[in-house]
Amino acid sequence: MTGAERSGGPVISQMTVAVLGGTGPQGRGLARRFAAAGLDVVLGSRDPARAAATAADLPGRVRGSSNADAASAGDIVVVAVPWDGHAELLAALAPALAGKIVVDCVNPLGFDQQGAYALTVEEGSATQQAAAILTASTVVGAFHNVSAVHLDDPDRSTVDTDVLVLGDDRAATDLVQELAGTIPGVRGVYGGRLRNAHQVEALTANLISVNRRYKAHAGLRITDL
Amino acid sequence: MTGAERSGGPVISQMTVAVLGGTGPQGRGLARRFAAAGLDVVLGSRDPARAAATAADLPGRVRGSSNADAASAGDIVVVAVPWDGHAELLAALAPALAGKIVVDCVNPLGFDQQGAYALTVEEGSATQQAAAILTASTVVGAFHNVSAVHLDDPDRSTVDTDVLVLGDDRAATDLVQELAGTIPGVRGVYGGRLRNAHQVEALTANLISVNRRYKAHAGLRITDL
Numbered sequence: 250m251t252g253a254e255r256s257g258g259p260v261i262s263q264m265t266v267a268v269l270g271g272t273g274p275q276g277r278g279l280a281r282r283f284a285a286a287g288l289d290v291v292l293g294s295r296d297p298a299r300a301a302a303t304a305a306d307l308p309g310r311v312r313g314s315s316n317a318d319a320a321s322a323g324d325i326v327v328v329a330v331p332w333d334g335h336a337e338l339l340a341a342l343a344p345a346l347a348g349k350i351v352v353d354c355v356n357p358l359g360f361d362q363q364g365a366y367a368l369t370v371e372e373g374s375a376t377q378q379a380a381a382i383l384t385a386s387t388v389v390g391a392f393h394n395v396s397a398v399h400l401d402d403p404d405r406s407t408v409d410t411d412v413l414v415l416g417d418d419r420a421a422t423d424l425v426q427e428l429a430g431t432i433p434g435v436r437g438v439y440g441g442r443l444r445n446a447h448q449v450e451a452l453t454a455n456l457i458s459v460n461r462r463y464k465a466h467a468g469l470r471i472t473d474l
Numbered sequence: 475m476t477g478a479e480r481s482g483g484p485v486i487s488q489m490t491v492a493v494l495g496g497t498g499p500q501g502r503g504l505a506r507r508f509a510a511a512g513l514d515v516v517l518g519s520r521d522p523a524r525a526a527a528t529a530a531d532l533p534g535r536v537r538g539s540s541n542a543d544a545a546s547a548g549d550i551v552v553v554a555v556p557w558d559g560h561a562e563l564l565a566a567l568a569p570a571l572a573g574k575i576v577v578d579c580v581n582p583l584g585f586d587q588q589g590a591y592a593l594t595v596e597e598g599s600a601t602q603q604a605a606a607i608l609t610a611s612t613v614v615g616a617f618h619n620v621s622a623v624h625l626d627d628p629d630r631s632t633v634d635t636d637v638l639v640l641g642d643d644r645a646a647t648d649l650v651q652e653l654a655g656t657i658p659g660v661r662g663v664y665g666g667r668l669r670n671a672h673q674v675e676a677l678t679a680n681l682i683s684v685n686r687r688y689k690a691h692a693g694l695r696i697t698d699l
Contacts, residue, residue, distance in 0.1 A: 363667060363669075364666070364667070365670075366669050366670060367670065367672070367673060396698070399698075409697045409698070410697050413680065415680075438684065438688075439683070439684065439687045439688075440680045440683060440684060441589070441679065441680040441682075441683030441684070442588060442589070442683070444588075444591050445590075445591060445592065445676070445679050445680050445683065447592070447673070447676070448592060448672070448673040448674075448676035448677045448679070448680065449673075449677070449680060451670070451672070451673035451676075452673045452674070452677060454666065454670050454673070455638065455640075455665045455666040455670050455673065455674060456696075457666075458664070458665060458666030458667070458670065459663065459664065459665060459666070459696060459699070462664045463663075463664075463699050465698040465699050466698050467696050467697060467698050467699060468696070468697040468698060469694060469695070469696065469697065470694070470695040470696075470697055471681075471684060471692050471693070471694065471695075472634045472635050472692060472693040472694065472695055473621070473624075473634070473690040473691050473692050473693060474684070474688050474690050474692060
């Protein structure tokens with residue numbers, strides 16, 4: 250390690266990032282950006298062949314695999330799966346995810362003619378549900394409010410948004426802020442403890458309303474920082 | 475009316491804005507800014523003498539009164555009272571508020587050693603509670619995430635933040651966006667329907683976490699608009 254690296258701490262540039270649900274727009278967009286930043290990325294999917302095809306389309310060091318293999322391979326594991334099936338997938342992968350940092354970016358939303366709305370989650374939020382299931386992992390919430398369209402657009406060099414990072418473990422939230430910061434234009438901002446994750450997930454419903462009204466792909470910036 | 479004014483619609487510059495709970499930091503800060511923008515402001519309080527004293531300290535056309543008199547006087551009525559007592563106050567003022575636009579900016583939060591957290595509200599949010607009580611008013615949610623410190627700082631010429639405006643009535647949300655825009659630096663942004671108000675109120679808990687971590691007075695900007 251060089252003197253510029255933090256003493257004893259993990260070094261994001263030497264870590265493998267797994268993205269579960271990596272063939273969906275959010276997961277693929279994040280995988281694209283992490284790979285562009287020079288990280289090793291394993292893109293997981295229920296369908297490994299589809300994961301391999303998606304990975305082949307992305308520049309950088311990205312390979313496709315099953316979600317289970319991705320969970321095993323990642324030092325940091327990003328969960329970008331649909332809300333429907335979130336609990337079941339994490340329960341099945343809990344042994345593989347033990348001892349790792351798991352970054353949940355799932356937004357439990359419903360949709361009807363009036364647009365998107367926040368679903369009630371028994372544990373409080375998707376992130377808290379992950380933490381309740383993955384008792385041997387360190388769960389962090391992040392990347393909830395970032396436009397998948399912007400992330401996955403190869404012609405867009407920067408993604409102009411902050412990422413609120415939620416968690417109860419300072420070293421883990423620091424590392425995930427650093428992970429967010431590998432994406433040009435993105436700033437990782439500590440956004441509070443896990444118990445305050447719900448509203449950050451649910452705010453995506455508001456951003457969808459903004460997108461409809463203003464024909465935009467809205468994101469957030471935190472002012473005065 | 476001049477040609478520059480909207481045909482038949484309300485003109486914000488000719489309206490009286492009442493601020494209930496106007497002696498608290500958020501209410502006083504909003505009253506200060508609306509008066510600085512040239513609006514007629516009536517600052518309401520449970521204690522009319524305190525309201526008069528606060529009003530006398532503010533520049534512009536601001537007068538103090540009881541909350542009931544303020545509710546009667548305002549064309550637009552901003553509710554900036556503590557969450558504790560919110561329902562009771564609105565129930566008592568419902569007749570005075572009938573036919574008016576009521577702007578709720580109350581954040582139902584709890585506090586403990588770990589900071590702020592969102593309280594559960596039976597109606598879903600403070601704004602929805604207001605709408606449930608004030609069935610003859612048009613209720614809009616706004617100004618939840620604006621720093622009271624910045625609003626109430628006479629040495630700060632602009633407040634660098636967006637205000638998410640929530641509501642089910644387009645004319646009312648348009649008008650409240652215009653009201654927000656009277657504050658230099660502030661942009662009123664439509665943020666969705668009333669059913670999506672909870673997370674905007676609750677997000678104030680996250681901004682309080684941000685403020686603690688970064689020694690800031692954080693606000694929000696919506697990107698890509």
